[in-house]
């Protein structure tokens with residue numbers, strides 16, 4: 008998965024395969040019960056300008072923007088769930104928060120129903136750690152100056168969907184798309200709700216999340232086998248407040264922070280895994296484990312609850328927080344494989360939004376960023392298409408049984424170019440993001456200095472190249488995904504280099520039996536702002552990296568003088584299929 012597959016410009020059918028990410032397994036189109044033939048259902052389907060499948064964050068946001076920016080467009084949303092359940096995707100980033108506040112204008116809702124987020128915080132452990140007070144900690148010591156939120160996703164998604172309806176979108180709910188016929192800017196969808204209904208549209212937007220409804224039918228979705236990660240999570244009641252623990256603990260612990268630690272996205276890191284602890288506005292706490300199956304094994308089946316709880320209890324600082332807390336049993340969820348990607352984001356009159364197109368890893372919370380970028384980019388192209396049509400005298404398009412042969416207005420060369428650019432930017436971003444940030448990161452997640460250095464360097468670049476320009480220079484949300492611009496190759500290569508290097512350093516430590524050594528008694532303070540803080544973050548990251556390299560020289564010298572090398576515990580990388588189950592390895 009080194010090179011992004013070449014996107015096809017403005018094609019309506021499935022493109023040729025890419026060599027990088029292979030076989031479609033879970034994501035293959037399901038062998039569903041045969042759907043009724045399109046022609047048999049309704050000879051004259053109701054016609055919309057845009058039909059959006061899925062009415063959660065991505066679908067509802069697209070509908071809001073389309074109706075607000077182009078009120079003349081008829082928009083239909085089809086949402087399967089009668090009500091949203093408490094799902095994951097609870098922490099925003101600075102960019103997804105900007106999209107929610109400045110583009111969707113949802114400040115009031117966010118302030119009333121959700122919590123502010125105070126940056127990213129990391130805790131590490133080794134045999135000397137018995138709780139937070141001894142754990143190495145990396146995180147902000149003061150409140151962040153850039154808005155971000157800890158969300159209750161069911162509440163947010165319900166609100167966005169209601170807003171879309173208020174703005175004039177039509178809604179079918181509960182109703183699900185069961186079949187689709189994709190044409191050239193002319194599509195038909197069979198919807199199963201109270202009864203069966205067929206609708207037709209010029210633009211079909213798929214926002215069905217991991218169901219990847221349209222992507223599957225077009226044969227576009229590929230599983231990312233190079234990133235074998237899984238997740239298991241649940242909401243908890245009665246989780247203890249980390250700042251109250253600090254207030255009652257040793258003075259150094261409480262003095263080390265001015266702002267609220269609890270409001271950060273707290274990460275508890277170890278070899279091959281990370282745990283998120285996210286506070287929610289209703290008093291519950293979301294706790295999830297994400298792990299690399301090459302390094303950690305955690306049951307997804309019958310005994311998953313017991314293993315999940317044992318796993319958390321084995322991490323001293325987490326055990327401290329969940330002492331006396333109750334998990335909401337009915338809320339326990341897991342995904343056995345997280346990462347996948349489409350081979351094409353957009354074609355002639357169709358597009359994939361948010362998780363319907365791709366998902367990489369929840370580390371750094373890029374999910375809603377991707378929702379925001381893909382929605383904004385798609386909406387701009389759809390609007391441009393209809394704006395171009397407004398100048399033309401278009402006769403009503405006749406609906407014949409064979410919709411794919413309908414004489415729909417062809418795309419202008421400008422539109423075709425924009426669709427090509429859209430595909431290229433999003434695919435480039437996904438593949439660069441994976442290679443530069445996530446590939447094999449779980450090998451060094453348990454090393455406080457290495458993980459902190461990568462976090463500082465990654466975040467510094469996110470701020471310097473995205474957040475600061477968006478707030479300080481443009482003043483508005485811009486559609487381009489993180490690694491989409493061609494010039495982002497500089498960050499891409501730099502990040503790839505240090506990501507690979509940190510893995511090698513971590514492996515060398517494990518080989519010498521010196522892993523985890525820096526995981527107690529250290530504190531790296533940071534600040535999130537739009538001025539100099541990101542540059543200081545970058546400098547601190549480089550410093551930590553340099554120290555780690557010097558220490559590696561010491562290790563190398565030690566190894567050279569050692570008569571009998573220690574048995575290599577280093578590269579435990581094995582194919583998932585061959586991996587013998589290991590007990591969760593938590594110190």
Ligand SMILES: Cc1cc2nc3c(=O)[nH]c(=O)nc-3n(C[C@H](O)[C@H](O)[C@H](O)COP(=O)(O)OP(=O)(O)OC[C@H]3O[C@@H](n4cnc5c(N)ncnc54)[C@H](O)[C@@H]3O)c2cc1C
Nearest residue numbers: 061063065087096098183184215216361362369372374375
């Ligand atoms: C473990 C984990 C942790 C995460 N943590 C974060 C985080 O902290 N921050 C973050 O930003 N992101 C996070 N994410 C990612 C985030 O959850 C997603 O990116 C986000 O929810 C995607 O929104 P969406 O609207 O694209 O899809 P979804 O929220 O999945 O919505 C899809 C909608 O489509 C509907 N639907 C499905 N099929 C059909 C059909 N056939 N017809 C009609 N409707 C249909 C569904 O009912 C659903 O409402 C996390 C993801 C995982 C797996």
